[in-house]
Amino acid sequence: MMRATGSCTHPVSSGPESSGGVAREGHAAATVTVRGLCAGYGGRQGHLPVLAGLDLALSPGECLVVVGESGCGKSTLLHLLAGLMTPDAGEVLVDGRVVTTADAGGGGSAGCSSGHAAYMFQRDLLLPWKSVLANTMFVAEVARGARVLDGERGRSQPWGGDRPSKDELEQRARAILGEFGLGSVLEVFPGELSGGMRQRVALARTLVLGRGLVLLDEPFGSLDAFTRAELQGWLLNVMETHPATWVLVTHDVREAVLLGDRVVVLAGRPARAAGWVPVSLDQTVRRSLAAPEAVDHAMTPFTRRIHRLLAQGRTS
Numbered sequence: 001m002m003r004a005t006g007s008c009t010h011p012v013s014s015g016p017e018s019s020g021g022v023a024r025e026g027h028a029a030a031t032v033t034v035r036g037l038c039a040g041y042g043g044r045q046g047h048l049p050v051l052a053g054l055d056l057a058l059s060p061g062e063c064l065v066v067v068g069e070s071g072c073g074k075s076t077l078l079h080l081l082a083g084l085m086t087p088d089a090g091e092v093l094v095d096g097r098v099v100t101t102a103d104a105g106g107g108g109s110a111g112c113s114s115g116h117a118a119y120m121f122q123r124d125l126l127l128p129w130k131s132v133l134a135n136t137m138f139v140a141e142v143a144r145g146a147r148v149l150d151g152e153r154g155r156s157q158p159w160g161g162d163r164p165s166k167d168e169l170e171q172r173a174r175a176i177l178g179e180f181g182l183g184s185v186l187e188v189f190p191g192e193l194s195g196g197m198r199q200r201v202a203l204a205r206t207l208v209l210g211r212g213l214v215l216l217d218e219p220f221g222s223l224d225a226f227t228r229a230e231l232q233g234w235l236l237n238v239m240e241t242h243p244a245t246w247v248l249v250t251h252d253v254r255e256a257v258l259l260g261d262r263v264v265v266l267a268g269r270p271a272r273a274a275g276w277v278p279v280s281l282d283q284t285v286r287r288s289l290a291a292p293e294a295v296d297h298a299m300t301p302f303t304r305r306i307h308r309l310l311a312q313g314r315t316s
Contacts, residue, residue, distance in 0.1 A: 015276050016055045016264075029060035030094050030116070030212035030245045032081070037090035038102075039076055040270065047088075049270035050076050054090070056264070060212070063239060063246040065260030067253060067306060068313070073271040074249040075122075078215045081247060082119045094213060115143070118211040118244075122218045124202035126190040133186040136173040136205045141166065143209065169208065176204045179241070196227040203235075207242050216248045220255070232258055236286055253310075257302040258286055258295070265306060267313020275309040277302055 034056035040049035050073040058064055066074050079085045081092055083099045092100035094116045126135045177183055180200045190198060199219060206214060219235075220228045232255055239246060239259070250256050256263045260279050267274035285298045 016057055016273060028095075028212045029243050030058075031060055031096070032056065032058040032213060032245055032247075033093040034081075035091050035093075037077075037080060037087050037092065038270070039073070039080055039085065039087045049088070051080075051087075051266075052268075052270040052272050054271075054273060058245050058247070060245055061243050063248065063259060063261045065248045065250060065256040065263045066266060067250060067256050067263060067310070068266035068271060068274075069310070070251070072266045072268070074266060075217055077266075078119065078217050078247065078249060081213070082117045082215055083115075084119075116211065117213040117215055118206045118209040119215045120202055120206040120217065120219055122221060124190075124198045126198060126201060128190050131187045131189060132177065132182060132193070132201050133170070133173060135190065135201055136177060136208055137166075137169050139205055140169050140173075140208050172210070173204070173208050176208055177201075180204050180238075194227075195223050196231055199223065199231060200234075203238065207238075212244050214244045214246050216246065218249055218251065221251070228252075228255075233287055235259060236283075253303050253306050254296070254299060256306065257281065257299045263302070263306055265309040265313065267310065274313040275305075277305045277309070 034054055037051055037054040037056075038049065039051045040047050042048070054077070056064070066077060068074055076085070080087055080100050083092075085100075087100060087102045089102045091098050091102065097116075099116050127138065130138060174183070174186070177186060180203070182197065182200055182204065185193065185197070190201070193201065203216075203219065206216075220231050223231065236259065248256075248259060257277075257279055258281075263277040263279060265274045265277070266272070279302050281298060281302075285295060288295050
């Protein structure tokens with residue numbers, strides 16, 4: 001099955017392994033492999049397992065959408081992919097390098113590392129005392145400063161060589177904000193922005209890092225239906241002009257089909273992959289948000305399969 005993306009095509013597998021995803025020239029979209037991933041959280045009543053034996057394989061340029069009921073481990077999966085928590089078992093590899101593992105280097109010690117992914121959380125987390133431009137540059141500046149110390153300690157640097165200067169970061173931020181239609185509000189503060197504009201700033205801040213793996217945790221969950229539909233179409237264009245490997249979490253089945261090359265349904269306690277739905281929608285149809293009845297008609301076979309898998313997960 002193929003999904004066209006501009007001049008690229010994305011062959012898509014129906015299982016945990018993907019054969020597709022072709023990044024545009026000049027952008028190092030990541031290859032991601034997840035093997036036997038198990039994770040949970042400690043609590044007053046002992047360890048609570050959340051994910052059990054999850055396997056994934058993402059090709060460069062692919063968009064994988066993760067759906068499931070609340071509390072099934074979708075955000076936990078993003079934390080593990082980002083290297084923000086250590087699993088109970090299994091490992092995550094990005095471009096062949098282990099970034100998250102329960103047994104780092106076979107020495108019996110677990111570990112995780114960051115710097116390989118850009119992560120947009122459910123809330124925009126914009127700093128109210130910083131301008132749009134300053135907010136967009138902030139995370140990249142922190143990462144840049146942190147990597148000065150890491151370089152001195154002999155750790156890998158995520159910038160792929162020379163660290164960009166502050167002027168280069170500002171130039172990159174201005175370019176992305178201009179592309180996102182925010183060039184006229186660079187010195188405006190977050191409190192003066194609409195919800196949709198705040199989400200655009202948050203995504204600009206995420207992309208200015210220039211990472212090959214982009215993680216989005218319900219980026220439009222707090223928006224009204226009209227703004228959400230508008231930004232879904234906008235994100236389709238962003239994914240073409242900023243090629244990367246994308247992992248998107250959502251509760252919205254329609255959004256999953258609209259944006260994803262594949263959809264994985266998590267179900268159970270602890271959660272496993274209940275099923276996979278490859279999405280073969282024409283890009284013209286994906287962009288037809290001005291005629292939602294046409295889009296919904298084309299989406300029906302895919303949304304039905306996802307709803308069926310969700311229902312089966314509740315009864316299993």
